[in-house]
Structures are given as structure tokens and as C-alpha cells.
Amino acid sequence: MSAALLTPAEMARADALTIAAGTPGILLMERAAAAIVEAIEAAFPDAVRVACLAGPGNNGGDAWAAAAILQRRGRAVAVFRLQPPEKLSGDAAIAAQAFGNEGAPLAAFRPEAFDLVVDGLFGAGLSRALEGEVAGMVDRLNADPVPVLSIDLPSGISGLTGERLGMAVTATATVTFFRAKPGHWLEPGRSHCGSVTVADIGIAPVVLDAIGPRTFANEPALWRDQLRTPADAGHKYDRGHAVVVSGGAAQTGAARLAATAALRGGAGLVTVLSPSSAVLVNATHLTAVMLKRCDDRATLTELLGDRRLNALVLGPGFGVGAQARDYAEAVLASEARLVLDADGITSFAEDPAALFALAAQAADRRTKGEAAMVLTPHAGEFKRLFPDLAAADAMAKPETARQAAARARSIVLLKGRDTVIAAPDGRAAINTTGTPWLATAGSGDVLSGLVAAALAQGAATFEAACAAVWMHGKAAEMFGPGLIAEDLPAMLPKVFARLAAG
Ligand SMILES: NC(=O)C1=CN([C@@H]2O[C@H](COP(=O)(O)OP(=O)(O)OC[C@H]3O[C@@H](n4cnc5c(N)ncnc54)[C@H](O)[C@@H]3O)[C@@H](O)[C@H]2O)[C@@H](O)CC1
Ligand SMILES: Nc1ncnc2c1ncn2[C@@H]1O[C@H](COP(=O)(O)OP(=O)(O)O)[C@@H](O)[C@H]1O
Numbered sequence: 001m002s003a004a005l006l007t008p009a010e011m012a013r014a015d016a017l018t019i020a021a022g023t024p025g026i027l028l029m030e031r032a033a034a035a036i037v038e039a040i041e042a043a044f045p046d047a048v049r050v051a052c053l054a055g056p057g058n059n060g061g062d063a064w065a066a067a068a069i070l071q072r073r074g075r076a077v078a079v080f081r082l083q084p085p086e087k088l089s090g091d092a093a094i095a096a097q098a099f100g101n102e103g104a105p106l107a108a109f110r111p112e113a114f115d116l117v118v119d120g121l122f123g124a125g126l127s128r129a130l131e132g133e134v135a136g137m138v139d140r141l142n143a144d145p146v147p148v149l150s151i152d153l154p155s156g157i158s159g160l161t162g163e164r165l166g167m168a169v170t171a172t173a174t175v176t177f178f179r180a181k182p183g184h185w186l187e188p189g190r191s192h193c194g195s196v197t198v199a200d201i202g203i204a205p206v207v208l209d210a211i212g213p214r215t216f217a218n219e220p221a222l223w224r225d226q227l228r229t230p231a232d233a234g235h236k237y238d239r240g241h242a243v244v245v246s247g248g249a250a251q252t253g254a255a256r257l258a259a260t261a262a263l264r265g266g267a268g269l270v271t272v273l274s275p276s277s278a279v280l281v282n283a284t285h286l287t288a289v290m291l292k293r294c295d296d297r298a299t300l301t302e303l304l305g306d307r308r309l310n311a312l313v314l315g316p317g318f319g320v321g322a323q324a325r326d327y328a329e330a331v332l333a334s335e336a337r338l339v340l341d342a343d344g345i346t347s348f349a350e351d352p353a354a355l356f357a358l359a360a361q362a363a364d365r366r367t368k369g370e371a372a373m374v375l376t377p378h379a380g381e382f383k384r385l386f387p388d389l390a391a392a393d394a395m396a397k398p399e400t401a402r403q404a405a406a407r408a409r410s411i412v413l414l415k416g417r418d419t420v421i422a423a424p425d426g427r428a429a430i431n432t433t434g435t436p437w438l439a440t441a442g443s444g445d446v447l448s449g450l451v452a453a454a455l456a457q458g459a460a461t462f463e464a465a466c467a468a469v470w471m472h473g474k475a476a477e478m479f480g481p482g483l484i485a486e487d488l489p490a491m492l493p494k495v496f497a498r499l500a501a502g
């Protein structure tokens with residue numbers, strides 16, 4: 001549960017359960033303020049003139065409380081507030097009254113007069129778009145180079161969806177409490193947060209049992225126990241046999257990228273299935289990856305009769321059409337799990353329901369109805385299978401992916417900077433790794449191969465997809481600038497070493 005993300009409503013429940021169990025709200029606020037000050041001391045030790053912007057709710061209360069501590073520690077603190085202390089209520093009123101002066105109206109705030117700005121305007125309670133005086137002020141603040149530390153969330157960012165409600169603060173750093181929120185990881189929220197620190201304010205993790213969060217940060221804690229390391233006396237077949245289907249002679253590179261990634265990702269064996277027309281070109285480029293001829297569905301079905309071939313990638317460079325549909329049907333009728341990507345997805349654009357019915361039958365045959373297919377669309381491909389969900393602008397990305405997964409009875413891995421992986425049972429994970437250098441031809445093919453590697457090695461379908469996405473992003477981070485798709489598989493040994501180090 002350490003990877004759980006809490007929606008603002010769930011976080012309010014965590015607060016309420018903690019308060020009901022005997023911790024006063026003002027104590028939580030004081031601890032939140034102490035965590036903010038600690039973050040300031042670590043990141044901005046030399047900031048002398050500090051402005052604390054205080055909104056009308058408890059986010060403002062945190063700002064008043066932090067202002068008091070900063071002042072005691074010798075910083076020159078000024079509070080600019082939307083409401084004077086006497087107009088506040090609850091814990092925020094207590095914190096504001098304890099500060100010692102009334103602060104100044106927000107209109108008097110000038111960013112250029114400060115070394116650091118603490119943004120305590122709105123957090124979890126943001127309920128509508130920033131407008132008027134506040135919107136203008138945020139605009140001026142964002143245009144000024146002064147660093148900003150946001151309390152809980154950059155004001156204007158929805159903790160639920162990561163959306164900008166009107167206008168939003170662009171922070172240098174954000175300190176949130178107990179657990180991060182989806183809006184810290186979903187774009188554009190993620191880009192507004194700067195570095196995110198999650199502070200312990202004494203909320204007991206046991207409250208999560210009552211809350212039952214369904215959204216997670218995609219971190220190793222979510223899937224580490226599903227990954228296998230080769231056993232001392234292990235055999236290559238213990239690590240599964242991944243299969244990648246190649247396109248015709250002019251489109252073979254994508255399959256080979258996926259195949260290399262599957263092998264580096266730990267599958268014991270990897271075979272490229274190639275149409276006759278492309279066998280020669282594939283043969284010239286493959287070494288550890290094996291090659292087999294396959295020109296029709298009957299051959300594929302026969303090959304999959306060997307149950308050791310347990311995970312298959314279909315789609316990269318394959319071509320859109322009836323043969324892709326036929327092959328997908330053959331794989332979903334077998335015991336192997338399917339990663340359907342790129343052209344494989346597009347081939348079902350005219351009849352997504354047919355694909356979903358095949359996936360449902362395959363899931364029904366598996367233990368506990370576990371998904372037998374991972375769909376790996378980018379936004380454009382997603383729209384082809386789920387046009388109505390893609391059009392529902394107001395829906396948060398995890399919710400969109402979750403509804404798609406339920407409909408397709410499959411794991412849906414919706415790519416982008418904030419890739420989301422969702423399962424039919426409602427779990428959704430937001431990825432935490434990656435760099436914009438991943439936006440390069442062929443990087444999606446590598447990802448498909450990595451998913452197949454984790455499936456081949458026996459990971460549960462949701463966890464396999466999550467692990468692959470994390471490792472793919474981590475490989476890009478560790479490689480750094482200048483990345484092309486070929487570099488990703490080569491980085492995997494370092495990614496595994498990082499994972500092993502904890
Ligand atoms: N006791 C607790 O429950 C704790 C709460 N904490 C803090 O409390 C915050 C949540 O507090 P609240 O629920 O009071 O919510 P906020 O302080 O985030 O905002 C709620 C207030 O802002 C107003 N508002 C919302 N959107 C607006 C807009 N666009 N323009 C103008 N006014 C707007 C609302 O009417 C309400 O008065 C968290 O973000 C966190 O910083 C922390 O102190 C930890 C403990
Ligand atoms: N700006 C970005 N930041 C981080 N990751 C990105 C970004 N843009 C794309 N990606 C990732 O790069 C990969 C691209 O996949 P895809 O769109 O299928 O490309 P291709 O078809 O060229 O292989 C996905 O894993 C996606 O999440």
C-alpha cells in the first residue's frame with residue numbers, strides 16, 4: 001500500500017479517520033507545517049525573505065502555521081492572504097491567530113520582493129477555476145523567477161485529475177502529506193509540481209484498509225514480488241518463451257526491437273515469427289533471438305500448441321488488416337497471453353467489440369478470470385478502440401483507462417508522458433519514470449517486448465504491464481539525452497541492477 005495514491009476525497013477521509021481516532025486536526029496541521037519548513041530548510045537554506053500566500057481553507061492554515069515556524073527560525077516572513085484571520089474558521093483560524101500579525105491582502109503581494117514564495121492558496125479543497133485577483137496574481141508569480149514551494153498541490157491543480165482549473169501555480173517543489181495524489185503524477189499537474197516530497201504527518205497507514213484506494217503510483221512496491229530472478233539451477237524454459245510476430249520484408253525492424261527487449265527483459269527464449277517474404281531479412285539481423293517461418297493462422301495455431309510459447313507480441317510493423325485480426329483470434333484461443341500493440345490495435349478499429357469478446361473468452365478460461373491480453377495504445381490508437389471514452393474530456397486518465405479495461409476485459413496500458421496502466425478490476429497505476437526522450441520512433445515497440453518478457457516469466461498480467469512500463473522509463477532516465485529505441489534494451493542490465501539494489 002506504500003504506492004497508493006489518494007484522491008482528495010480519500011485524503012479527506014484519511015484525515016477524518018485520524019482525527020476520529022484521537023489526533024486533533026490542529027496537530028496534523030502543525031505537523032504539515034513542520035514538514036514544509038523542513039523541506040524549505042533542505043532546499044532553500046539561504047532564502048531570507050519568504051512570502052506565505054494563504055487561502056481561505058486548511059491549505060491556507062498550513063501556510064499560516066509554516067509562517068510562524070519560519071519566523072521563529074529567523075526568516076523575514078510576510079503573509080499575504082485571501083481572508084483576514086477573523087474570517088477564517090476551524091484549524092486555519094487557530095493557525096492564523098497564532099501567527100502574531102494579520103498579514104496583508106493578497107493584492108499587496110509582489111513576487112520580486114522575495115527569495116521564496118510558499119503557496120498555500122488552495123490544495124485538496126480546490127473546487128472551481130481560479131479567477132479574478134487570484135488568477136492575475138498567479139500569472140505574475142509564474143512570470144517571476146522566484147522559487148515557489150507549493151503546499152499539498154500547486155494552487156489551481158486538481159488533485160484528482162491533474163487538470164489546471166483555469167490557471168495554476170508552477171512550483172519548484174511541492175510538499176504533500178501521507179500519500180501523493182493522482183494530480184501529482186498526471187499531466188499537466190505533474191509538470192506544475194516540480195520535485196514532490198511526501199511527508200509523514202502521523203496518519204497511520206492502517207486507515208488505507210478502510211479507504212481501499214484503487215489508484216497507485218507505478219513503483220516497484222506494486223509488482224516487485226511478481227518478478228522472478230533466474231533460479232540457481234534454473235533452465236531457460238523456466239523463464240518463458242516470448243514470441244514476436246514480424247511484418248513483411250520492409251517492416252521488420254519493429255518486431256526485432258520488441259524481440260531484443262523481450263530477451264533483455266528476461267524471457268528465457270525469444271522467437272520472431274516471420275512471413276516467408278521477410279525470413280531472409282530477419283535472419284541477417286538476428287542472433288540470440290530465434291526465427292521461425294509463419295505465413296498463416298494454421299501455422300500460428302500449431303506453433304502455439306507448444307505451451308512453452310507463453311507470451312506473444314502482435315502489432316509492431318505488422319500491417320493493418322484481416323491477418324492481424326486472424327492472428328489475434330488465434331492467440332486469444334490459445335493459452336499464451338497476448339500483447340496487442342500498434343497495427344494490431346488499429347486492425348480492430350471497425351469492430352472493437354469483436355476483440356473485446358475474444359479477450360473476455362480468453363479471460364474466462366484463466367484462473368480467476370485474469371486478463372489474457374495487454375493493449376498498449378497511445379492516445380491515437382486508444383481513440384480507435386474507445387472513441388466515446390477518448391471524447392470524455394472531463395474524465396481523469398486513470399478513470400478513462402479503467403473503464404476501457406473493464407470493457408475490453410484486458411489490461412489497458414495507455415501511453416504518454418503520464419502512462420496509465422489499468423485492470424478490469426479497477427486498479428490503475430500512474431507511471432513515475434521516463435523522460436521526453438522516449439518520444440522516439442520504436443520506443444513503443446521496445447515496451448511491447450518488455451511486457452511480453454514479464455508475461456513470459458509468469459508475472460500476473462497487470463503487474464507485468466506495470467513492471468515493463470517502469471523499467472522502460474527507468475532505462476530512458478538512466479541512458480539520458482540522445483536516446484533512440486535501440487538504446488533501451490541495452491540499458492536493462494543497469495535497470496535490473498538498480499531494482500536489485502532496492
Ligand atoms: N486537518 C486536515 O484535514 C489537514 C489538512 N491539510 C491541508 O488542508 C488542505 C485542504 O483543506 P480544505 O479542505 O480546507 O481546502 P483548501 O484549503 O484547499 O480550499 C478550500 C477553500 O477554498 C475555497 N475555494 C476552492 N476553490 C476556489 C477557487 N477556485 N477560488 C476561490 N476559492 C476557492 C473553498 O470555498 C474553501 O473555502 C490540504 O490541501 C492540506 O494543505 C493539512 O493541514 C493536513 C491536515
Ligand atoms: N513526452 C514524453 N515523456 C515521457 N514518455 C513519453 C513521452 N512521449 C512518449 N513517451 C513514451 O514513449 C513511448 C512511445 O510509444 P509509441 O507512441 O508507441 O511510439 P512508437 O510507435 O514510435 O514506438 C511510450 O512508452 C510513451 O509512453
Ligand SMILES: [K+]
Nearest residue numbers: 119122153155
Ligand atoms: K497550494
